[in-house]
Amino acid sequence: MSMQEESVARRLREAPRRHPLLPLAAKAAVAAALAWLVVQPLRGSADDYAYYAPLGAVVAVSSRLAHSMRLTVEAVLAIGLGALLAMGVRAAPTPEVLSIAIVVGLGTVLGAWKRVGSMASWVPISGLFILIVGGADPTRYVLAYLGLTALGAVVGVLVNLAVPPMPLIATDNVQNSLRNVLADQLDGMADGLERSPLPTPEEWREGEAVLRSQSERAQELIGQLVDVPRINWRARRWQGPAEHQRQRGQALRDLTILVEEMKSVLAHDEHAELERVALGPALRPSAARALHCAAEALRSVEDSEVDESSLDAAMQAAEGFAEAIRRQRAEEQVDAFAAGALVNTLRKVLVSLTPDEESHESAPDVR
Known part of the structure; x- marks a missing residue:
């Protein structure tokens, strides 16, 4: 040929x-x-x-x-x-x-x-x-x-x-789209931290409706995959890919929850209407860099395999953010509960992208 x-x-x-x-x-x-x-x-x-x-x-x-x-x-x-x-x-x-x-x-x-x-x-x-x-x-x-x-x-x-349908293609497309939406949300949070003035609580929460809709659509298709083996004679042939998509769907649902948690922290503790914010000018640059790197790592995922160099850069950026929090807490004797919650949630996002054998290792809590 x-x-x-x-x-x-x-x-x-x-x-x-x-x-x-x-x-x-x-x-x-x-x-x-x-x-x-x-x-x-x-x-x-x-x-x-x-x-x-x-x-x-x-x-x-x-x-x-x-x-x-x-x-x-x-x-x-x-x-x-x-x-x-x-x-x-x-x-x-x-x-x-x-x-x-x-x-x-x-x-x-x-x-x-x-x-x-x-x-x-x-x-x-x-x-x-x-x-x-x-x-x-x-x-x-x-x-x-x-x-x-x-x-x-x-x-x-x-x-x-x-010719019974197997919703594998549609599920794959929706999951890829959801991953891109999650990455966009991380970039959006980073861009917000680089803004002056800071976004309002409502602006921090922009895009949540799209994220939730895409996540629900992905879970709906995963539900269809669960129903397929009962009456679909083609299901046995595609059992491996279907199970792979179910696992990926669970990971994306967890990611969605984590991203929503970070948006909630920023909307509650880091906006222009507060006199005392969670991060402040000293922590925002390292937080923004960590979020941008996490978005890049998320976009690098292909067939559930993340690009190692992108993941390493994101891990280093997250550790740099955590170190900045420790340094500020030691120098200024202030609490860092909200900032610590943000960096630890970001670490969970990155851990969810690591291979299975590494996913059980947890980073130390900075709070």
């Missing part, structure tokens, strides 16, 4: 990792096409409303096998509720505009029922379809809408059973 062919083959192999929606899009396309073919031999209502089968198939092809089964049930239930609502409104002698308002209003309320789950919006939408598109024969339309959508959803579930 020539170098050019190898390059093309490599790009094709890496395409799912770079574009994780491609496998899902391919499965959705196949499921929709199969659902369409399945209803073609049918007669009656299927001739007029065959397009509802691909719709159900696309709904069912989701990122999780168990989730796709639940979505199928929720979709059928939502359509059924919308159908009952629309049929009831049609039977009442009300003006058309009032009927539409009732279907949308009550449909939205009914959609809040927990059994409907993520398909809540389908209740008022299906009700409107049946009310407006159903025409002179709403019963026939309801049966076609409900039956063909359910049939297509079953096709989608079968496609997922044949």
Whole structure:
């Protein structure tokens, strides 16, 4: 194989990792096409409303096998509720505009029922379809809408059973993104210490919503990996990588907690509204350098392996910060509880990046 062919083959192999929606899009396309073919031999209502089968198939092809089964049930239930609502409104002698308002209003309320789950919006939408598109024969339309959508959803579930999804690529991408967000937060804290005047408590806490959202998304995907082995025949093949991602997910969750602790210390004890701050001008430069180095070490992680030179530099910077705290405490006879909490939390961040055999060694407390 020539170098050019190898390059093309490599790009094709890496395409799912770079574009994780491609496998899902391919499965959705196949499921929709199969659902369409399945209803073609049918007669009656299927001739007029065959397009509802691909719709159900696309709904069912989701990122999780168990989730796709639940979505199928929720979709059928939502359509059924919308159908009952629309049929009831049609039977009442009300003006058309009032009927539409009732279907949308009550449909939205009914959609809040927990059994409907993520398909809540389908209740008022299906009700409107049946009310407006159903025409002179709403019963026939309801049966076609409900039956063909359910049939297509079953096709989608079968496609997922044949090629069950493994959320490894999505989890890997989200974890890498979370690591970058954590590094950005460390750099942001360092930049804040280099500012004059200092950030306000609210400014110190900027970015927490993004950090928490990214962390929750990562934990959600890890939860999917936990569910996968129960019904996914591909799980055994990917058991090693999945376990690796679960361990990395736990480490990132711990890192998130530690970074939030540091932001909390700075927001509470190091801002312009205080007369006496935790660090002060003497400690801020070493603290900022330690945070910048920690961010660089975090960004150097690749496949859970940190670059040793970046980690060594971060460890030295953290020790320099700790030494500055000891020196200030000895010279000025002041407490250093907040500063000590910050440096010890930073050390925990760095220890979490070390190999397993080193992670049990703890640095001395400076407080």
